Amino acid sequence: MTYASREASTDASSPVELYEFRRGGTAWRYTSGAQDASYATYAYVAVPMKRGSIEQTGEIGRAGLRITLARDVEIAQAFIATPPSEVTLLTIYRQHRNDPETVAVWMGRVLNVEWRGSEVELNCEPVYTSLQRTGLRRLYQRNCPHVLYGTSCQASAVIYRVPGTVVSVAGVLLSVPSAAGYATGHFAGGFATWAANGITEKRMIVAHNLDVITLSAVPPGLAVGDTIYLYPGCDRTLATCAAKFGNSANFGGFPFIPTKNPFGGSPIY
Incomplete structure (x- = not known):
């Protein structure tokens, strides 16, 4: 049957x-x-x-x-x-x-x-x-709307990531010595990845100061001595895109939008 x-x-x-x-x-x-x-x-x-x-x-x-x-x-x-x-x-x-x-x-x-x-x-x-899901997501805005390291951004996550070893874990706070060589906030807005039980876990980085990394939530399966990868964040401005990633050619925002509205009430534009 x-x-x-x-x-x-x-x-x-x-x-x-x-x-x-x-x-x-x-x-x-x-x-x-x-x-x-x-x-x-x-x-x-x-x-x-x-x-x-x-x-x-x-x-x-x-x-x-x-x-x-x-x-x-x-x-x-x-x-x-x-x-x-x-x-x-x-x-x-x-x-x-x-x-x-x-x-x-x-x-x-x-x-x-x-x-x-x-x-x-x-x-x-x-x-x-x-x-x-929304089909058209692009807006006429100053900041870049692209997903960081995404297909439209085209910045290489592999090139800019920083490997490190976790020396302490206290809730959402991690100590990663390799992060100390970068300016404060370099990784803020980025994310961290590590392997746990054969699965790649990921958490957003909300703050960075010297070797201290603050994650958005408690990292499951992460222990002292584990290898971790830190991915720099981006504030979506043209200056950061050019200086930090050398990726201004793929900047998706419109940074030169006039500050004065031509359709406002002023007779002089």
Whole structure:
């Protein structure tokens, strides 16, 4: 029998759902069935879990999905303090016992996690919500609107990053000796990256003074002696773009906008 015929059958159906979570190059795979399952050579571990209904609505932003698991499931551990820096993708597959045909019934990402006693609830949104993003983002403004180190900025993150070794960690404060050789605030507005359990974590740098780096949130998995990469920040002005990055050719702002409004009430422009 085909998947469609078993899905519509009143007595031959035996549905099993497979949940694949991905973050960077790491994946976690679970099944809501009573026994472990396999699909595409991957093993899916059976864990107690439940989900809300998958709905087809006219409003994409409201077609979210909530998944409830035991709070000790590994996928939820990265959300205990703050959400991980990389997006956690989720794909839900559905199949029937002893049937090789498997279909993907839902795709999206995990937004956040809510802790409820012995359980944890994952709040997810479908991939279609990306269609709601603003298409035209450029404005007539003095400062540059480009994402730092992005495709429009074209400044090389690899060239300007500074490697270092963490000598102390105290909440959001780090001591990185290699940062002391740069002017105060050189890395403010940039970000720091490091490897933790095979995943590249990232946090924004909100302040920099000598060897002290202040992050926007507690760095998960970062310990004394770890290697860290510091990426300089940018205040989006033409002067900084030229002096700090030598990248004025790709400056996206309009720094020479007249300060006086030609359509104002003054008869003299």
